[in-house]
Amino acid sequence: MLSERTPAERLRMCTSMYRTARTLARAGIAMRGVSLDERAMQVELFRRFYGTELSPEQRLAVVTMLCGAPR
Secondary structure (H helix, E strand, O other): OHHHOOHHHHHHHHHHHHHHHHHHHHHHHHHOOOOOOHHHHHHHHHHHHHHHHOOHHHHHHHHHHHHOOOO
């Protein structure tokens, strides 16, 4: 059924699923009872989505880009 969809429809489906995953991840982080500012939230989302796929050096580079200093 997926192959019957147009590339644009498949892209819309993927972006929708990604948005849903981010929303659920944000809710999970919030449920821990820790209040994070937006930068810290972005770093935590990055760690949840991509942290294990990158080397420590790459993670540090991304976190530095996100917030200007390692966390």
